[in-house]
Amino acid sequence: MSAWAIRHISTAVAALGRLSRQPFASLMTVLVIGVTLALPAAMHLVVKNAQIISASWDNALDFSVYLRTDVTLEDAQRLVDIVGQRADIESVTLISAADALEEFREQSGFGEALDHLSVNPLPHTLVVRPGAANTEISIGLLNEELGNLPEADFVQVDTEWVRRFHAILNILERAIAIGTTLLAAAIIVIIGNTIRLDIQNRREEIEVTKLIGASNAFVRRPFLYIGVWYGLGGGLLALALVGYGLYALEEPVLRLSGLYSSPFVAVTLDLKESLIIAGSGVTLGLVGSWLAAARHMRRIEPR
Amino acid sequence: MIRIENVCKRYPGGHDALNGLSLHVEKGEMVFVTGHSGAGKSTLLRLIALIDRPTSGHVIVDGQDTRRVTRRKIPAYRRQIGMVFQDHKLLYDRPVFDNVALPLVIAGLTHREAGRKVRAALDQVSLLSKEKQSPETLSSGEQQRVGIARAIVSRPKVLIADEPTGNLDPDLSLEVMRIFRRFNEVGVTLLIASHDIALIDQLGCRRIALADGSLAVEKEEDPVAEYVERLEAENMRDTWQP
Incomplete structure (x- = not known):
């Protein structure tokens, strides 16, 4: 040393x-x-x-795209395919109006009251999960584009608070x-x-x-x-x-x-x-x- | 070895401590500076140690003009000079060994490397057995000898001492002076400020007397002349006796 x-x-x-x-x-x-x-x-x-x-x-940042009530199940199905092809989207799942009503019936406890409805008031819904590569800005654009779809009624970002x-x-x-x-x-x-x-x-x-x-x-x-x-x-x-x-x-x-x-x-x-x-x-x-x-x-x- | 050329030192406030002083200490000499307090002894030593700088004139030590020693170079300059102080200036938070080793440690030696030199220095002042003690446990005379061991441990060519026996009784003073004398015999140049004229005369060294910041008398030790002087003084006192 x-x-x-x-x-x-x-x-x-x-x-x-x-x-x-x-x-x-x-x-x-x-x-x-x-x-x-x-x-x-x-x-x-x-x-x-x-x-x-x-x-x-972050992974749970899903969009719920509520379709207009006059959109048929077939149109909704087609829309799933079209939207699902976009590169910035990881997956699209369809919740049909019937499924949604069923789920609502089970979870809300209004079962019997719902039986009295003559028509299903619920729309078909697309649950869109954006790809991981999206930035804050591209998520915003995606939100806008989904809203502009002619079939879409309105888009809700469930996890905006994240x-x-x-x-x-x-x-x-x-x-x-x-x-x-x-x-x-x-x-x-x-x-x-x-x-x-x-x-x-x-x-x-x-x-x-x-x-x-x-x-x-x-x-x-x-x-x-x-x-x-x-x-x-x-x-x-x-x-x-x-x-x-x-x-x-x-x-x-x-x-x-x-x-x-x-x-x-x-x-x-x-x-x-x-x-x-x-x-x-x-x-x-x-x-x-x-x-x-x-x-x-x-x-x-x-x- | 030490050359003082026409040195003036004026302290703030206008007090002239030195007033055109010139003197020369040859290599290997042992010289005493005497004079009343306020005559300029301490100031002279302070200028040599570069604690102060002269107002005018030159202080040249071992060929080095202190004017040329810049602030940064003062530590290296001081390491060439051994210094002994009236109040010892030891560090009381560490044992004798560490005190004596300090100049070597400052110069960059480790404690272990310094050991041999420290013991040699302590041996020369007969304190080898006390190296582990705290300076506080030593008598005043022993403390002063520790101070001397510290001053000589790095074998300086020049040693200056300011009233080294100021606080010691005559026996201890003589012992300290004998130690100085031994260093002088091995070639160390010494400049010692002291007012203990009786002691100085016992040693038979050159004496430089200062008065009011300049040379009073510079005389070679001459016992005969001194004897005659004293006789004359006594005679005069006799004649004046009523």
């Missing part, structure tokens, strides 16, 4: 040792950073899970990004301030070290490592907090998805996301301590 590496490792270890000599104060700082990092991480996880749930709804939900998630994501930026700035300030106090407390030591020939980089190094440790500690704590939060939520989530007979299980942070959180802790720690050291170290000169 090179002398350079040994020097850095020993500085890092010494910085850790210094922190462990004031366990309470160090822990408080780590706690503040950990909670501040856990906040956006948890929010991110909520959005991520919501996206996973709503992704399964798109609204997606839009809300997008806003939420953006809001989290903004919030994360502010919290990152807060962490830099917290670490910077802690390091500034530390520099002031060790003013005499810095003076003596400079007096016997230490460069700014040499006196700065231990403080940078302290910042890195704070950040790393905070990052790991944030991961632990998020992990514990998920663990606490696991049972109620399972119960809920059981009620919906859904196989949904809340996803946790993957390796990449965990590394990003720990890494941003370290980066913010380094930036915060660097700013504090650059600002205050220069002014401390031997007298």
